[in-house]
Amino acid sequence: MSRVWKFGSDVDTDQIVPGRYAPFMLKEGQDVKDYAFIEARPDFARNARPGDVIVAGKNFGCGSSREYAPEALRRRQIGGIIAVSYARIFFRNAINLGIPVIEAPDVVDALEDGMEIEVKWASGQLKSDSGQLFELPPMPAFATEIIAAGGLTAFVRKYGRFPGEK
Amino acid sequence: MSTFTLAEKILSHAVGRSVRAGEMITVRPDVIMAHDSLTPAIIKIMRERLGVAHVADPSQVVMVMDHVAPASNVATANSQNIIRRFAREENLRLFEVGRGICHQVLVEEQIARPGRVIIGSDSHSTSYGAVGAFGTGMGSTDIAVAMGTGKTWVRVPETIRVRVHGRFRPGVDAKDLALWLARDMGLAGATYAAIEYLGLEWLPLPGRQTLASMAIELGGKAGIFPADGDVARRFDVPDWLTVDEDAQIKRELHIYLDEIEPQVAVPHSVDDVVDISQIAGQPVDVVFLGTCTNGRYEDMRTAAEILQGQRLAPGLRMLVTPASSQELQKAIGDDTMTTLLAAGVTLTTPGCGPCMGRHQGTLGDGDVCLSTGNRNFKGRMGHPSSQIYLASPAVAAATALTGRITDPRTIEEYRPQTTDHSDSRPVV
Numbered sequence: 106m107s108r109v110w111k112f113g114s115d116v117d118t119d120q121i122v123p124g125r126y127a128p129f130m131l132k133e134g135q136d137v138k139d140y141a142f143i144e145a146r147p148d149f150a151r152n153a154r155p156g157d158v159i160v161a162g163k164n165f166g167c168g169s170s171r172e173y174a175p176e177a178l179r180r181r182q183i184g185g186i187i188a189v190s191y192a193r194i195f196f197r198n199a200i201n202l203g204i205p206v207i208e209a210p211d212v213v214d215a216l217e218d219g220m221e222i223e224v225k226w227a228s229g230q231l232k233s234d235s236g237q238l239f240e241l242p243p244m245p246a247f248a249t250e251i252i253a254a255g256g257l258t259a260f261v262r263k264y265g266r267f268p269g270e271k
Numbered sequence: 272m273s274t275f276t277l278a279e280k281i282l283s284h285a286v287g288r289s290v291r292a293g294e295m296i297t298v299r300p301d302v303i304m305a306h307d308s309l310t311p312a313i314i315k316i317m318r319e320r321l322g323v324a325h326v327a328d329p330s331q332v333v334m335v336m337d338h339v340a341p342a343s344n345v346a347t348a349n350s351q352n353i354i355r356r357f358a359r360e361e362n363l364r365l366f367e368v369g370r371g372i373c374h375q376v377l378v379e380e381q382i383a384r385p386g387r388v389i390i391g392s393d394s395h396s397t398s399y400g401a402v403g404a405f406g407t408g409m410g411s412t413d414i415a416v417a418m419g420t421g422k423t424w425v426r427v428p429e430t431i432r433v434r435v436h437g438r439f440r441p442g443v444d445a446k447d448l449a450l451w452l453a454r455d456m457g458l459a460g461a462t463y464a465a466i467e468y469l470g471l472e473w474l475p476l477p478g479r480q481t482l483a484s485m486a487i488e489l490g491g492k493a494g495i496f497p498a499d500g501d502v503a504r505r506f507d508v509p510d511w512l513t514v515d516e517d518a519q520i521k522r523e524l525h526i527y528l529d530e531i532e533p534q535v536a537v538p539h540s541v542d543d544v545v546d547i548s549q550i551a552g553q554p555v556d557v558v559f560l561g562t563c564t565n566g567r568y569e570d571m572r573t574a575a576e577i578l579q580g581q582r583l584a585p586g587l588r589m590l591v592t593p594a595s596s597q598e599l600q601k602a603i604g605d606d607t608m609t610t611l612l613a614a615g616v617t618l619t620t621p622g623c624g625p626c627m628g629r630h631q632g633t634l635g636d637g638d639v640c641l642s643t644g645n646r647n648f649k650g651r652m653g654h655p656s657s658q659i660y661l662a663s664p665a666v667a668a669a670t671a672l673t674g675r676i677t678d679p680r681t682i683e684e685y686r687p688q689t690t691d692h693s694d695s696r697p698v699v
Contacts, residue, residue: 115458115540119648123655124627129311129350144655164459167490168648169627170394172312172410193463193492194394198410247295247424257412258320267424270297 111218114162138180155182166195203256274515304391308338316415323419335373371595374398385498403498445478446663450534454544462490561592565643577668584674592624
């Protein structure tokens, strides 16, 4: 089972990882994954487990283009993100890093912080701890292709082209 | 249907066929920009994850040292040396510490010019729209893949038109309009879309840079001005880069400048904006004048006119970070910089300064800052208990004089003019 970490709207990348914890600001042996939500949600930084799910409102990941924000979440091995909507650069960055990013306002409404859920990202099936079932809408085709390959670098390495490019 | 938005025209020209909003395209950008904050990660991703040893086309790539420049500690110094070595080995253009903020430098060097496609490792790469380019910010993986392959993927954006009517009232400028748009449209008001600014052919380049830099604060993919007026005087404009009034757009907003008062964004969101009358009197510890949004000569000039012959309020500190070495030279070329220094400001190295809280004025617990920058997210400039208000250079200087957020129009010695000083900009 995966825990739901629920956030509101307009969570900016400074909240995900403050600029002062950028990887190149860290000392030898420190890892950006330990600073995910270090100030905005310290209990996430302490307790998030691999497979956990971030659930958020509108415009998740707005602000700075810093890829170390989704990179910290990737290294934290979160299962994916379900939000009402995403900021454009964060959406790209997450897909490029192979993190599932689903837009599903109804599902966001139904999930509460701390719930335990089970998500099958590939088939889009989500089961809550009370046994309620949800169907997650699919991501755009190019995003599914990139995530299936394990991220943009893996995709380009494997196919020698961009998704959709002939 | 043979009419196109500016974004569609520029991207169509780049791929050599007509493309429309909604299409996914693979494009070869004219410019790939990366700055010191992320380039070591970009190099690593290109070489290790993508498995490409060398930049595909060095003529596309430009690097700028601006985020933590000069280096603040051994780690940043070493990471900047990685960039220097890489630029030397790959034969890339590199603008060193002190040259200025990437978005200002690329415009000054005319690397950003009308009709070009420019991607940057910085979200404020929308700034290049000020000169009629398609500029957009991307993350490290995108930039690494673009460097390694020469290409990137883009979804051609829909366009939101902002049609502006009238002129600014005295004491009001492009920053107030940028904040007004954030107030009106919200942080996600232009997500995935390009903004096209119309009705501002009279607005000089610096004001256009202020607005285009903040297109990202509305979630915009790009913020593009027609290459007219001041921009047409400074740059060669391709003949195909014209506005099609009847192009298919998503939405059009009409803005009447005579309704706009000086605006202030209050902590901790760029779209939490009020008229200055609602926040005037708020005590401030630090005033910061700088950034890609408002660190140019005109911004320093406005501040100098207000601070002329005066001293900063007791207990207040003011940091001035010119956007570039050229902007600093202009401020030294007349009495702008001596006026600011006589008032008691601290001058820092041209670059991003304390905007993202890493150096040159990081905020401590509970510090209250009024900044001419573009972001006031919690903890952006330092401790999460610090507070950031965003406003124009005129509001910043008036606030520096009194120690409280102050409407510049109440400063007796200051006689604000409308900001149409297109002919007053000194030539360097």
